[in-house]
Amino acid sequence: MIVVGSGAGGGMAAYVLTRAGHKVLMLEAGRDYDPVAETPMFNTNAEAPLRGTRTPDKHFGFYDATVDGGWDVPGEPYTMADGTDFLWWRARMLGGRTNHWGRLSLRFSPHDFKAATRDGLGADWPFEYDTLAPWYDKTETIVGVCGDNPGLDDIPDAAPGVLHKPPQPRVPELLLAAAAKKLGIPTAYMHRAILTRPLDNRQPCFWATPCGRGCSIGAAFQTTTSLLPLALETGNLKIVTDAMVHTVAVDDTGRATGVTFVNRKTRKPETLSARVVVLAASACETARILLNSRTDALPDGVANSSGQVGRNLMDSTGASFTGLVPALENRPRYNEDGHTGNHIFIPWWGHAAQAKGELNFPRGYHFELGGAFPAPGMGAGSSAAGYGLALKERVRSRYGAYVGLSLRGEMVASDDCYMEIDGEVRDQWGIPVPKFHWKWSEHELNQVAHGRDTARQIIETMGGQMHNPDQLPEEAIKKGGEIIHEVGTTRMGTDPGTSVTNEWGQTWDVPNLYVMDGGVFASNPHKNCTLTIMTLAMRNADHLAQAMGRGNV
Template sequence: MTSLDKRYDALVVGSGAAGSIAVKELTERGLEVLLLEAGRDIGEADFIPAPPSAPKAMSIGLGGRLRSGLRGQYIQARRAMFKDQTSPFLVNDWQHPYASDSEFLWIRGRQLGGRLHAYGRVLLRSSDHEFKAASRDGYGEDWPFSYADLAPYYDRVEEFTGLYGTADGLPNLPDGSYRGPSPLTTAEKEFKATVEGRWANRHVVPWRYAAPNLHRVPLGIVAARATGRLTTRTDAIVHKITINPKTGLADGAVFIDRNTRTEHRVRADVVVMCASAIETVRLLLNSGGTAHPTGLANSSGLLGRYFMDQTPSLLFGDDPHHPGAEAPEDPAPPDPYYPPIGGVYIPHFDNVDAKTANPAFARGWSVQGTIGRMPVPEGAGGVVGLMGFGEMLPYHDNRITLHARRTDAWGIPIPRIHLAITDNERALMRAQVRGLREMAEASGYRVNFAASALGLDSKRIWPDADPVSRAIFRLGIRRSLAMGAAIHECGGARMGDDPAKSVLNAHNQAWDVPNLFATDASCYVSNGGVGPTLTIMALTARACEFIAREHADGSLHRHSHSHGHR
């Protein structure tokens, strides 16, 4: 094993939503930072636009999934919103196996930027509707801070990334700091009028989305490199966080070069885990030792527990009243590789301030979709796609563990995912599918299918498709909408005020190891109905401000006493 000579102020593991913001915030505050990314580097060759082609009629579209599966992406190809364009930014499943006790769809990227190359650029704020949900209904725990504590960091991240949206004045979907408006299509405006006219508690707002990143390298990494204080190492698969036995503090990591298989040792004053919920938990479990026999920072026994994802549902159809496609004028600059984005979003509307009359479930669900934006042949109805995201409750038994026998292509034990749903989630998904269909039919759309992880809600699907394609679709849709399909997995190293009930404190700092932090979705206490990306970025900015302050005064380097540092 070779040892890199330089000792860094901070080591950041992972380069996606969390890691890219971490390196920016730390280097801009004067720290020398080493960024380790398990996947490859990216370059201009990854973003060469495909030659233009004639619009195709909306169909089941099995060809692209089959090609992706044959390339080794037999799990990634099942994702609900499949696009050939994003497949190169997702993993080869032969090299990156995982085990699950129940059906779980893990969609993941390994390259500089992680899943930032494959997500929809939608950035939404959470609120005390999420952070203080347990006080309202008694399920799980509250987060160890309030919306007011995180709001300045939301502002900071939004202003840095460049966000487009509208001020809607909804308490459970706080407004952001916008560069410009986010327009709706004509069909989306009519959908908004129909839904809000029929359901007074449902509010249809435009997407809030990030400006295109024409640098391709995540903006946070671009900013960090400009300081001259960032060292980036791609193809560096971290398999162990190392602990100094005398101090009990983290002192670096061991990683395997993805290509040469050689082992390297790196040293740092602070370690910041940004590898994604499952990978961060996997790495902490793999980093156990004499002082941490059940995994690093696991004195509570909760590392890996309270793992969650949002309950997925999906409706596709067409709008015969608005044939073709509409491209509203986008205030964001054009991107030669990715198409323009935008659409409609409906935040939680059940159990918002108080328990809704007669719901069969706790918490609630939200909707993200587009209407009339996708190119179709002339005369074809506008494409309607609506996806529902329900808030799964945190359960102690849902957890990530290490497989006792199986390893990945580099000999590292793979994660085993256990994520079981209860009657609460089943009732939630039935309500999601029923609600999506109600809104679509009220708007005069023709529904091709509506489904969730529980399956299709009707045998009548894809009326224009051939019988063979319909049969294949029926077999595959449930697996495409298995838990995990929301790609909003979180939890496993949750934050809290009590070291007996959490892994991290209110600043994403491990109770047991004061110079170890985790700022990705592993820190989540509950899930909510909005996507986690913006909250991950804001939490990271907040934690890194704390890290820089504590590093400067030496607080992070003192001898670790269990739970002694808050």
């Protein structure tokens, strides 16, 4: 069988299928990539061009793991409708975006799977949390997630022994937590896909060097140091890189027969046949492939009798609130790198208030808390004023005295947010490109306004001052796609008329065609999507492997 994509979904699908004894050919659009040999562990900003600062060549900074990608991929444009400002992040490398992701790994909660039942917006998932819970346990066991079970309704418990011990909070995080506590707002350990004890051939975190660069010791999860090597060990996996898949072929009986891709080295198309095709190219690439697979017999594309392919495109809402906190000025220095992400966060605490109708937005959000002595980069100059010794004194005293609250929230699927195929523009491989449509609704803007006011209260309770406290939500909210949590374009459901796949990621129209990336999300809870992409891929690949074993596919 063919698996398209080597990131979170494709990596997990290949891992499960090969271990069940099935032969898998994995097609990856980008180049081969080896984090052990290529990760710039311990390199300093001073060693990089322009002090490592972000540029149009490397959008998250020089050392970010992303290869040939970012918001713009050379030779691979996308288009937008008038009034749309959407960003589409891609990585053209083995392992895809798992090489650089934030590793935040929060389970969706019982609330999250049935939001539409509660508030009438968007769609429910085709199962309850309890169905997925054991699969979360299995996924977290293989991935390696640090965190704990605080017993809050937004953070379901993992089974005993699954989670790795989280690192304790830093000083600014403790102060943020104390301020939140006074306001009746909880904090909890962030769950991140970071090992704090050994697992397989991977070493535990040694508390240095940012995870976004990738991790040569395998402490920070990426498929290229975990699922892919484990799948290759079975002898059942073959990986072909530089293979840009653009269509799935379907025969007269309605079954998928294989895929066609452009070999990026020869620039020529090649066709492969397979018993089963699993698409895990990322939500927007998978929808693009299905829509580009249209034929005279299937003018709307493959697996699109519902008309839902490309619809229901969702990202997380995002906004960043920062402030200077005098109580943190001139504080004693210590090594505050930790696992280089946030050690604690503010989970969504408003379910009860929403149930009582006290909030003017339907879905929740969380705050990722920021504050530490950072590895000095160009940002170190932003607190400078005046000149001379006074300037130096000010920069020293303010080092480590800024805090940030990054909002990540749930948006509601909307008819205004979707992608289709642009009828005119093609990429350098000759493949028609997506055209995006995007508009935030009042649900998201009201949520961000609430987040802004809450962040301000927290920062002021710490004795600090928030930058830009009167910013309008329309200005504060990040662009669609900017949080890089795009999902929903091939959503799963119980009704073939309103969804693209069933609960197993199997397309309603083509029984041997599966989707195992974020496209299948029925909604996009505020928790980052990768853990649930992997959990669904594990459950659904397991289902597929068993069905194949019975000859049922």
